[in-house]
Amino acid sequence: MNIAIAQSGGPTAAINSSLCGVFDEAEKYNEIDRIYGSLNGIEGILNDNLIDLKEVLITENDKQLLKRTPSTVLGSCRFKLKNSSDDDSDYKRITQTFAKYDIKAFFYIGGNDSMDTVMKLDAYFRENHIDIKVVGVPKTIDNDLPLTDHTPGFGSAAKYVATTLQEIIRDSRVYSIPSVTIVEIMGRDAGWLTASSCVLRANGEPAPHLIYLPESDFSQERYLEDVKRISERYKAVIVAVSEGIDCLASRSEATDAFGHKYLSGVGKYLEELTRDHMGCKVRSIELNVMQRCGSHIASLTDLDEAWRIGAAAVNEALKYGGSGIMMGFRRISNNPYRVGIVPLDVRECANKAKYFPKEWITPEGNNVTIDALNYFLPLIQGEPKIDYRNGIPVHFRLDQ
């Protein structure tokens, strides 16, 4: 028998590590012959576009290198399966490909949308008495998958954000004039990654002084009051803001003091708003895709866990016959940090989101609590050893 792995959704620094975890564990099973990689997520299964992973991951070094390489080595997709009751043609093509390659288990590494595919495929196979296990391996820098304590990819993104933010803080403090620096962090609906910027406090760093998440109500008036109050104490005010905060509703009509429309993006918007009202030096910085693919400053805890949860998915399917599940983390303790890996019903995970807890947001809605800090800290610990060639980190590359 053979198995297949695919990757889906937006890139992270840890999604290839999960692939390695699945691959490495599957290699230990004598009954598994070939381990296929499906190119561009489920599209590779639909279009019969598979590669034999044993032909590309040959040495232990290949696996270790891929573990530390960001993004999805097999490519990704944004593909939503129709309901099989409406149109089962894609299901039939998938079943054909699986039959053609004798694939008996399929591991899908992805986020909320990908778990929808896991759920639907598993239901279809069960209904039609087809014995193919379908197991989801979670990933997303947004950390918004339900039931699991956290999600692979998040810890590395959080470590990138903290490291970069600390450097921006140093940079912001050079001149004697007052300033406000607004750092826009990914997270359209969930504020986990923005909230994680609080980890700098563990080292005595008071910045970011203000943290705004989509989970709390945003008011421009309170924001401006907050910035003014902080600027009385700190020369260089640092604001961490989630791209998804609700200040955009009124944006299309909003104009600055000169009657110009505000530019797009929360960071730019707040930059102009702040400049109009504060009159000091203001800049906004977008951490952009670097925060999701910054593998050179990945969290080793994250990469190791991503590998382990991939391996656990194989055992769940092969040893215990699990299917229609998403693997998840259960936190046992914070100090020492210990987590277990558990199978979760994918129907409870797919198409659902886990938001940052309201009780971890301060009453003023402009910062997070010590509980949040304690939650985040273990996830950013440790650094992978990076191989450099010509002064540049070496990446695993499948093609040009």
Next chain:
Amino acid sequence: MNIAIAQSGGPTAAINSSLCGVFDEAEKYNEIDRIYGSLNGIEGILNDNLIDLKEVLITENDKQLLKRTPSTVLGSCRFKLKNSSDDDSDYKRITQTFAKYDIKAFFYIGGNDSMDTVMKLDAYFRENHIDIKVVGVPKTIDNDLPLTDHTPGFGSAAKYVATTLQEIIRDSRVYSIPSVTIVEIMGRDAGWLTASSCVLRANGEPAPHLIYLPESDFSQERYLEDVKRISERYKAVIVAVSEGIDCLASRSEATDAFGHKYLSGVGKYLEELTRDHMGCKVRSIELNVMQRCGSHIASLTDLDEAWRIGAAAVNEALKYGGSGIMMGFRRISNNPYRVGIVPLDVRECANKAKYFPKEWITPEGNNVTIDALNYFLPLIQGEPKIDYRNGIPVHFRLDQ
């Protein structure tokens, strides 16, 4: 006798290493008692705002930590001295402060503008027969100081750009649809840092496929032809563009297909231009201040050289009586890489810029040659050992 050090201009990852180099070398001189740090550049001298560096840099570990901490620990300024023939009041205040603290040598770490201060102070002291040595220690991520082979701070910025760009390349390749990614890199007048993105070629990476510098004429028509041609071969086109390329002249009148004015910044401008003409997925990314303060991925060669050139400045002033000079690098060989440190007449450096050589730009004006690659590669070699606390790099901090 005592000496003073100050830092000026924009932050880099290496400017604190040069401070350590001056401090560490000065400590070896028995005749030097106190080593003062002037806060916010020359403004600290003008305002009598000095600190005793021996009180803050106590252990070897303090120095090593500061060496790896980005930005300017003493703060910075953008202060231009008037000509003393027009108004010598600032010169008198500076002389008073130096007399008050028995400062006999002043080391100014900075870029083109700071060398103007070195030049003017030295001339004033000579004219008035005041025996105070003034020596410039170069720094700028722009690498545009004349006469020196390269400038401390540049190698670390180049290593950050290469490392980050490689991750953006991985990120850009995940989906099956064609795309263009435009990465805007610092350099208003000189394209050195943007050109340095060619180092990825040393590891067989074909991207960035197009590199545009301020030193070559930019034509929108040729740019669009370039992108079209590259997109026929590569699914994910990567463009590295200097913030200073000359496509802005016509920008104020330029509108997109919908009659909207283009947004500010070269990256955003090219993003909209490309989207209008290519119709594919296009995004632009600004590396922003991270490229100048990204010390967690600094070049060890750069940090070591920054230290050495600071130390050499002390010897030049104290052993050889040098003044009115800027220290510079002279490259002896590329392979093995060897550089010497030499004193340069600051009058030949101040207020002047060194541009990227035209002969290192390809005839099409959209890339750089192998000579550029050979020049850049030695500068990004080696990685400093980073201390982490709570998963975050430790920075040296003077205050909150």
